[in-house]
Amino acid sequence: LTTQVAIVGGGPAGQLLSHLLRLSGIDSVVLELRDRDYTIQRVRAGVLEHGAVELLREVGLGERLDREGQEHHGINLQFDGERHNVSFHDLIGRSVWVYGQQEVIKDLMQAHDAAGTPARYSVSDVRVEDILSDTPVVYFTQDGQDYELRGDFVVGSDGAHGVCRPTIPAEHKKTYRRDYPFGWLGILAHVRPSTEELIYSLHERGFAMHSMRSEKVSRLYLQVDPHDDIANWSDERIWSELDTRLGIPGWTLHHGEIFDKSITPMHSFVSDPMRYGRLFLAGDSAHIVPPTGAKGLNLAIADAAYLHEALTDWYRDGSETGLDEYSPRSLRRVWQIQHFSSWMTRMLHRFDESAEGGHPENVDYDYHVQLGQLRLLTSSERAMSHLAEVYTGLPMLTRQ
Numbered sequence: 536l537t538t539q540v541a542i543v544g545g546g547p548a549g550q551l552l553s554h555l556l557r558l559s560g561i562d563s564v565v566l567e568l569r570d571r572d573y574t575i576q577r578v579r580a581g582v583l584e585h586g587a588v589e590l591l592r593e594v595g596l597g598e599r600l601d602r603e604g605q606e607h608h609g610i611n612l613q614f615d616g617e618r619h620n621v622s623f624h625d626l627i628g629r630s631v632w633v634y635g636q637q638e639v640i641k642d643l644m645q646a647h648d649a650a651g652t653p654a655r656y657s658v659s660d661v662r663v664e665d666i667l668s669d670t671p672v673v674y675f676t677q678d679g680q681d682y683e684l685r686g687d688f689v690v691g692s693d694g695a696h697g698v699c700r701p702t703i704p705a706e707h708k709k710t711y712r713r714d715y716p717f718g719w720l721g722i723l724a725h726v727r728p729s730t731e732e733l734i735y736s737l738h739e740r741g742f743a744m745h746s747m748r749s750e751k752v753s754r755l756y757l758q759v760d761p762h763d764d765i766a767n768w769s770d771e772r773i774w775s776e777l778d779t780r781l782g783i784p785g786w787t788l789h790h791g792e793i794f795d796k797s798i799t800p801m802h803s804f805v806s807d808p809m810r811y812g813r814l815f816l817a818g819d820s821a822h823i824v825p826p827t828g829a830k831g832l833n834l835a836i837a838d839a840a841y842l843h844e845a846l847t848d849w850y851r852d853g854s855e856t857g858l859d860e861y862s863p864r865s866l867r868r869v870w871q872i873q874h875f876s877s878w879m880t881r882m883l884h885r886f887d888e889s890a891e892g893g894h895p896e897n898v899d900y901d902y903h904v905q906l907g908q909l910r911l912l913t914s915s916e917r918a919m920s921h922l923a924e925v926y927t928g929l930p931m932l933t934r935q
């Protein structure tokens with residue numbers, strides 16, 4: 536088999552890149568480990584930046600998003616029993632959209648189907664070779680048959696546990712990582728959201744968040760031990776903990792049937808550079824952020840847009856400039872978002888503070904610093920404007 540761009544991984548980064556390339560007349564093949572149904576059903580992120588929405592609209596993926604997605608003009612920050620609204624709209628005239636990652640994937644799959652270029656699902660034994668040559672190759676198996684896919688480029692958009700990043704030799708990359716001592720328990724429930732805008736809450740017992748997917752489906756998260764077993768969390772226990780951590784006087788959290796629940800550990804990760812020879816990494820395969828800033832999906836979309844520009848330049852006039860700039864350009868964005876995501880995470884989660892050195896005063900010191908931090912933030916329009924600028928999204932396609 537031959538193509539122009541071989542794309543390993545059919546998540547948002549891979550499927551969007553393939554879509555953008557097709558619109559520019561560049562041929563690509565997406566290889567996906569999982570089957571179609573699994574890929575559609577996988578529940579993940581839900582917030583799209585302003586620029587990501589504009590991009591999706593420009594490339595013909597905005598129709599259902601405009602119909603079923605929800606525009607959000609701000610978020611709520613809750614601490615010390617008080618709920619504070621941060622209006623992105625009033626502060627900087629921007630908004631974000633709540634539209635599930637699953638829905639973005641569905642729209643992409645539909646566009647590929649309509650164009651007759653669906654991904655190859657349920658592939659296995661994927662191997663990337665010859666990436667320092669002009670004809671890199673991806674070996675894979677599908678339906679018991681072995682294939683060799685040759686292209687001008689290979690894109691590794693195969694997520695955090697993919698095979699592409701490990702093919703870059705250790706001496707040609709540097710990796711950075713930070714683990715957090717907690718994870719998120721996430722649920723989807725058949726119940727009308729109890730809030731119009733998202734609530735991010737720092738509570739003495741830990742972080743909680745109220746998000747949503749539609750007028751009938753709520754998405755909620757709880758900070759938990761990353762090693763905890765989901766079997767320890769009955770539906771009653773989850774609702775009771777959400778009631779405690781999200782509750783304020785005069786407000787009730789509606790309960791409903793939970794139809795999806797899972798625990799995800801949290802960490803930050805970056806692999807630099809995002810290119811080796813003819814292999815380019817995009818999305819989670821190169822960088823992970825903790826979900827508090829709602830950025831993982833948006834970074835994957837930005838990478839696809841950057842890489843599409845670089846590849847289009849090369850196919851149009853043979854220019855290597857865009858390809859050379861891809862990794863530094865993406866990483867500049869990534870490190871700014873690493874900062875934002877870690878800032879939001881540290882501000883809003885409860886860290887276990889033991890009585891270090893036997894001093895009982897050490898307990899709860901950081902928690903009270905965080906309360907002070909949130910108080911400073913919510914009493915300053917300038918500070919809130921900064922949050923609003925980054926939350927709604929750094930400019931998507933400028934080259935700074």
Ligand code: FAD
Binds near residue numbers: 566
């Ligand atoms: P992925 O979506 O991971 O796609 C990679 C694809 O490659 C997958 O379909 C995978 O099956 C496939 N693949 C893997 N290995 C191979 C291989 N060898 N060959 C072929 N295909 C392969 N972000 C948020 O902002 N908010 C959230 O609430 C949130 N929740 C998350 C929950 C979970 C459990 C996870 C894992 C991530 C979550 N994220 C969240 C992050 C966000 O979903 C990701 O940043 C986003 O999916 C990145 O897109 P991607 O295309 O780079 O990678």
Ligand code: DHB
Binds near residue numbers: 579580733754830
């Ligand atoms: C959602 C996920 C996030 O990580 C976040 O910060 C906000 C919303 C969500 O799944 O809706």
